[in-house]
Amino acid sequence: MASVTLGKVEKAYDGLKTVHGIDLEIADGEFIVLVGPSGCGKSTTLRMIAGLETVTGGEVAIGGRRVNELQPGERDIAMVFQNYALYPHLSVAENIVFGLKLRKVPKADIESRLKRTAEILGLEQYLDRKPRQLSGGQRQRVAMGRALIRNPAVFLFDEPLSNLDAKLRVQMRTEIKELHARIPTTTIYVTHDQIEAMTLADRVVVMNKGRIEQVAAPEELYQRPATRFVAGFIGSPGMNFFSVTIEAGGSELVLKLPDGQSLAVPDSRRALFAPHVGAQMLIGIRPEHFSAPAESAANTLDIVATLVEPLGMDTLVHFRMNGTDAVARLLPMPGLNAGASLKLAVDMAKVHLLDPKTDAVLG
Incomplete structure (x- = not known):
């Protein structure tokens, strides 16, 4: 196992930067997930760690050793790809041990490692089969086995579950998490799926436009998201944002929305909002921090549902507030349809305040 350090790492293609001087310290044995939308630089960053992309600027170190000039095979890493990259004419066993044979590892060592790897991944009964005879999840386990058998210092995963259906993705997430618990090798995992990131990672690296937004x-x-991007990206559905003016009314602070509706700031949050009296700010409310209120509830908003999605255990209610699309996650509401008017109570203890000029989350 080994630590991984990125220092001011950059990547440019024909002078156009796609990764902008990122710094990241990954501890020995840590499971780190790089997450972000398509084109944010996460896969490029992973490939620079692997040696599959050259580093334009900065330094990549594995186990304290600079590896910028080393070939992938010299870095003591193993990579699992999205498309499995299995040899179709070889059996499962031959695919798993292929790298060891190239390195002329003794036959007895290969056999003992194969046995242990197959047991860990539940592949014992499939060792004689060809990849075409396996399901997608089984093929991904073979690809993981090929990486695992090498006992590398670092595992790299590049969106390994994106080709699987939803049920298999959940199963494989569990298997990857259990595998890391048994064999705590330093792991760097790339995904665009924030649920994968949240369930697998010790720490999550949120990337946007070639930069790290938050680790x-x-x-x-x-x-405690640091920026509007992180607040909106993490969570399913993402956070809602509304423009408000903070007003002082006697001893109370009020968040006034453009349509005239208002929310009272509780005393417990006064210190956060008070410095911005008179200013136009943004507030962020997660869908799950709305609820259908009791008749006497304070801090409610009147809305009209534009779309209703019954999901069984809860209901997503979409609406527009001052020209902004928003969504609330509520308890099941049978019979509720688009066009219905209803009140939403807001959990003011969970409301975030953002600076609209910098997009920083203030609290």
């Missing part, structure tokens, strides 16, 4: 544990990303 934090999953719960911290959800509870």
